[in-house]
Amino acid sequence: MTAAMLAEAWQAMGANRLRTFLTMLGMVIGVGAVILMLAVGQGAQQQVQESIASMGSNLFIILSGSTTSGGLRMGGGAAPTLTMADAAAIEELPSVAAVAPTAPGTAQLVYGPNNWSTQVMGSTPSFLTVRDWKLSAGFPFTDSDIRSATRVCLLGQTVVQNLFGDEDPVGKTIRIKNSPYVVLGVLAAKGQSLDGRDQDDTVIVPVTTALRKLFGSQFAGTVRFMMAQAESADAMPAVEKAINELLHQRHRIREGADNDFSVRNLTALANTAAETAQVMSLMLGAIASVSLLVGGIGIMNIMLVSVTERTREIGIRMAIGARGSDILLQFLLEAIIISVIGCLIGVALGVGGALLVSKFSGMAIVVTAASIFMAFAVAAAVGIFFGWYPARKAAAMKPIDALRYQ
Amino acid sequence: MARAADAVIRIEHLDKEYATEAGAVPVLKDVSVTVAPGEFVAIMGPSGSGKSTFMNILGCLDVATRGRYVLNGRDVGTLDKDELAHLRNQVIGFVFQGFNLLPRASLEDNVALPLIYRGTPRSERLARAREMLAKVGLGAYPRSHPNQISGGQQQRVAIARALVNQPKLILADEPTGNLDTATSMEIMALFTELNERDGITVVLVTHEPDIAAVAHRLVRLTDGKVIYDGPLERAAPGHMEKTP
Ligand SMILES: Nc1ncnc2c1ncn2[C@@H]1O[C@H](COP(=O)(O)OP(=O)(O)OP(=O)(O)O)[C@@H](O)[C@H]1O
Ligand SMILES: [Mg+2]
Numbered sequence: 001m002t003a004a005m006l007a008e009a010w011q012a013m014g015a016n017r018l019r020t021f022l023t024m025l026g027m028v029i030g031v032g033a034v035i036l037m038l039a040v041g042q043g044a045q046q047q048v049q050e051s052i053a054s055m056g057s058n059l060f061i062i063l064s065g066s067t068t069s070g071g072l073r074m075g076g077g078a079a080p081t082l083t084m085a086d087a088a089a090i091e092e093l094p095s096v097a098a099v100a101p102t103a104p105g106t107a108q109l110v111y112g113p114n115n116w117s118t119q120v121m122g123s124t125p126s127f128l129t130v131r132d133w134k135l136s137a138g139f140p141f142t143d144s145d146i147r148s149a150t151r152v153c154l155l156g157q158t159v160v161q162n163l164f165g166d167e168d169p170v171g172k173t174i175r176i177k178n179s180p181y182v183v184l185g186v187l188a189a190k191g192q193s194l195d196g197r198d199q200d201d202t203v204i205v206p207v208t209t210a211l212r213k214l215f216g217s218q219f220a221g222t223v224r225f226m227m228a229q230a231e232s233a234d235a236m237p238a239v240e241k242a243i244n245e246l247l248h249q250r251h252r253i254r255e256g257a258d259n260d261f262s263v264r265n266l267t268a269l270a271n272t273a274a275e276t277a278q279v280m281s282l283m284l285g286a287i288a289s290v291s292l293l294v295g296g297i298g299i300m301n302i303m304l305v306s307v308t309e310r311t312r313e314i315g316i317r318m319a320i321g322a323r324g325s326d327i328l329l330q331f332l333l334e335a336i337i338i339s340v341i342g343c344l345i346g347v348a349l350g351v352g353g354a355l356l357v358s359k360f361s362g363m364a365i366v367v368t369a370a371s372i373f374m375a376f377a378v379a380a381a382v383g384i385f386f387g388w389y390p391a392r393k394a395a396a397m398k399p400i401d402a403l404r405y406q
Numbered sequence: 407m408a409r410a411a412d413a414v415i416r417i418e419h420l421d422k423e424y425a426t427e428a429g430a431v432p433v434l435k436d437v438s439v440t441v442a443p444g445e446f447v448a449i450m451g452p453s454g455s456g457k458s459t460f461m462n463i464l465g466c467l468d469v470a471t472r473g474r475y476v477l478n479g480r481d482v483g484t485l486d487k488d489e490l491a492h493l494r495n496q497v498i499g500f501v502f503q504g505f506n507l508l509p510r511a512s513l514e515d516n517v518a519l520p521l522i523y524r525g526t527p528r529s530e531r532l533a534r535a536r537e538m539l540a541k542v543g544l545g546a547y548p549r550s551h552p553n554q555i556s557g558g559q560q561q562r563v564a565i566a567r568a569l570v571n572q573p574k575l576i577l578a579d580e581p582t583g584n585l586d587t588a589t590s591m592e593i594m595a596l597f598t599e600l601n602e603r604d605g606i607t608v609v610l611v612t613h614e615p616d617i618a619a620v621a622h623r624l625v626r627l628t629d630g631k632v633i634y635d636g637p638l639e640r641a642a643p644g645h646m647e648k649t650p
Contacts, residue, residue, distance in 0.1 A: 003528070004522045004528065004531075005522075008522070011510065011511070012510070015510045312506075313508060315506075316506045316507075316508060317519070317523075318467075318491065318494070319465070319467055319494060319500050319502075319506070320494065320495065320500070320519055320520040320523070320567065320568075321491050321492065321494045321495020321496070321520050321523045321524070321571070322491060322495075322523050323487070323488045323491040323492075323523065324487055324488070324491075325488070326491075326523055398468075399466075399467040399468075399494075400462050400467040400468040403467065403506070
């Protein structure tokens with residue numbers, strides 16, 4: 001019975017191919033958009049989460065320079081005011097796990113015929129601790145390297161690829177700004193940061209080496225920023241307060257004057273970013289769902305036209321013994337077939353589109369079985385929901401009225 | 407005349423009114439007719455006299471305003487929509503003036519259509535449909551479509567469709583109205599065969615005395631009333647006149 005009805009519905013759809021196709025198109029676009037948007041949204045969300053995981057936990061960043069100066073907002077770290085002694089003092093605070101004073105800069109790296117311009121960060125062994133950054137090969141430098149400002153370095157994966165290719169860099173000597181540095185180790189891959197930078201495109205050298213030998217800072221002994229790690233998430237508010245008070249004191253800031261430093265809770269910022277990504281993901285899904293709804297209304301519209309157009313056919317079928325439920329089933333099946341086939345094509349296009357987007361824009365894309373399943377369920381529901389009214393209308397017709405319809 | 411209990415059709419004091427803007431318009435007035443199994447009844451009457459209205463009620467396509475209609479032993483007035491659909495499917499075969507075939511379906515699919523609503527498996531449906539097409543002389547083109555054959559052939563297909571569920575009763579509202587005289591006679595020969603050989607009760611509406619002459623009994627309607635009901639031979643000459 002249902003098989004016969006399916007065949008009938010299929011035949012009716014085949015009889016008006018262009019219309020069936022156009023009706024389906026609404027569904028195809030709706031489902032495709034939902035799949036694509038969810039893929040983009042979830043991709044972004046996943047990327048943010050990975051970035052957060054790669055950042056290290058319970059982190060503060062302490063920036064040199066005041067946040068505002070004469071009403072103008074200065075770039076963080078514009079004028080270095082944080083000293084190595086500040087770092088040591090912060091490390092002594094309760095609940096502070098580690099502090100990594102950091103002096104960033106850029107430099108040209110040369111190994112053999114290859115050269116590569118990248119970010120060079122002078123820091124301490126603590127840097128690897130606070131960033132939760134492992135080495136994939138070799139060893140980190142130590143406090144004695146800091147004390148004697150040795151020319152050693154740790155290379156990020158991107159730098160290794162560009163300078164060494166497949167060669168093992170550990171123990172080799174590269175030139176940074178024309179001075180020789182021994183590669184002690186290679187950093188494990190970290191991927192993108194929250195702001196989209198490649199975290200693996202970096203070189204880490206002892207902070208003293210960076211300050212004295214590499215960048216020759218005019219503010220000797222000061223660093224642009226420090227990273228500090230609290231022992232636990234609960235301790236973060238207290239630690240933030242303590243750092244603020246300590247630096248306030250040490251820098252002898254007068255009451256009412258602007259601080260020459262600022263403390264930011266990176267973990268809180270990251271959580272905000274994660275929430276933003278989630279909201280964006282939901283928004284994209286919601287916007288795409290509207291097109292699915294429009295597709296459903298398209299189906300209803302066409303089905304209503306179809307019911308009117310086929311009133312005589314309905315009359316004939318009733319005259320030879322079709323029950324209302326048979327007519328209902330026939331039109332409902334048509335709506336469902338259209339929406340499910342449209343959904344299949346939409347899923348294919350959505351997934352294909354997502355792959356294309358990730359290929360050409362490099363955006364992270366996540367297509368989950370759940371999103372496909374959801375699109376399917378929604379499509380079937382849309383078919384039933386929007387097919388129901390026209391089908392009901394067809395089934396409720398009186399045989400004689402349907403037959404007389406011209 | 408057969409005993410009332412055995413009748414295929416028993417109509418008692420049936421009224422039909424159409425609701426219009428000007429109020430209820432009576433179209434059938436106190437009609438009582440009984441048709442026994444195996445009868446061949448012609449219904450005649452001037453245009454607008456209510457013949458089609460009557461046939462539609464007989465065919466359970468429409469319902470009477472008042473009165474009783476017992477079809478094949480069942481009081482139609484007490485049945486719900488699904489039971490009426492079942493009667494249309496199993497007991498009645500309806501043949502229309504305009505054939506009413508589904509243009510998109512092949513001839514065999516058209517003929518097989520009533521079987522779908524009976525839940526017959528596909529292979530059996532098609533076998534039965536081909537058998538019926540052969541019976542009406544169209545066995546050669548089961549896969550053709552209605553627009554590829556003549557009007558007379560289309561009416562044969564419609565008759566095959568009416569026959570496919572082996573109905574007790576065939577109702578035909580001006581089945582030859584769209585056909586030329588020769589073709590009309592062929593169709594009437596087919597009805598006669600069904601009536602005489604298969605014992606199917608036939609009720610048909612016509613304007614043509616030649617067509618009505620094939621029947622055994624004449625019911626004449628004028629202005630919604632039965633003004634003659636009896637054997638064809640005894641009908642007054644006026645009753646057999648061609649009606650406009
Ligand atoms: N749906 C309707 N609503 C209102 N009036 C109707 C309706 N159907 C038929 N009538 C009226 O009922 C009367 C009988 O119509 P019917 O179609 O039964 O006549 P008929 O005898 O079949 O005529 P014809 O020989 O022309 O087919 C006519 O006056 C017609 O106008
Ligand atoms: Mg009529």
